[in-house]
Amino acid sequence: MAGDTTITVVGNLTADPELRFTPSGAAVANFTVASTPRIYDRQSGEWKDGEALFLRCNIWREAAENVAESLTRGSRVIVTGRLKQRSFETREGEKRTVVEVEVDEIGPSLRYATAKVNKASRSGGGGG
Template sequence: MNETQTTVRGTVITDPTSRRVGDDQVFTFRVASNSRYLDRQSGEWKTGGTLYFSANCWGRLGQRASGVLCKGDGVILHGRLLTNEYEREGRVMRDLEMRVSALGPDLSRMDVTVRRAKTDENAMEIGSQDLDHPDGEAAEDGELAGVAAP
């Protein structure tokens, strides 16, 4: 098994699923990432090869991603790429998996609303005084760090 850390920009190509493995939740979906290049002769952008892989989000990331992503969404993922080898019907098969450690929407392709997550019930509310607005007012829904939603 070979591993490397990488960041990939792609598209969710399957309906995401969530399942429990022991005490952990894992959120899984397939991703396609296309390479694009400028053909110097024609001056047009062309699509090169496509990388397909399974993305697995474990634990808290899996819980937060569950119900948020849909097939067709543009995403940016960071994590460990692994090549899994197994035998099927006497043939050695390989597939590519990313164990995702960070996941976000591709804002060049999507409009999103962001809300900060609370770490636990007793934690100080993060979206309050001085963190969001220089004048000390709390952010309203749809605002991020002092930037008003369109």
């Protein structure tokens, strides 16, 4: 979409994806990706973990079901999507704002793993 802020992040799922269905029957999966940069420390001559970035992500429809069936806590993934800001009010009446990723594409990282791809046999929603 024009004007959207797009992002690609590589990281690990912090928990199994949470799959739910809206009242109209649309599937949505929510998950968090932790992306930790590696930083070279010249004094020690070693690579160290930088500060982790935690991004809450959501993906819709058939892709949501595929994510829930395919990925688990610790899975290293590559996520591409659009940053979205959402404001809400807590039960205590406090106003909060969060930034989330509306996922367009997701897949396993093959840097440290292998994967076997199986075409989903579901019918339904279109998309690119």
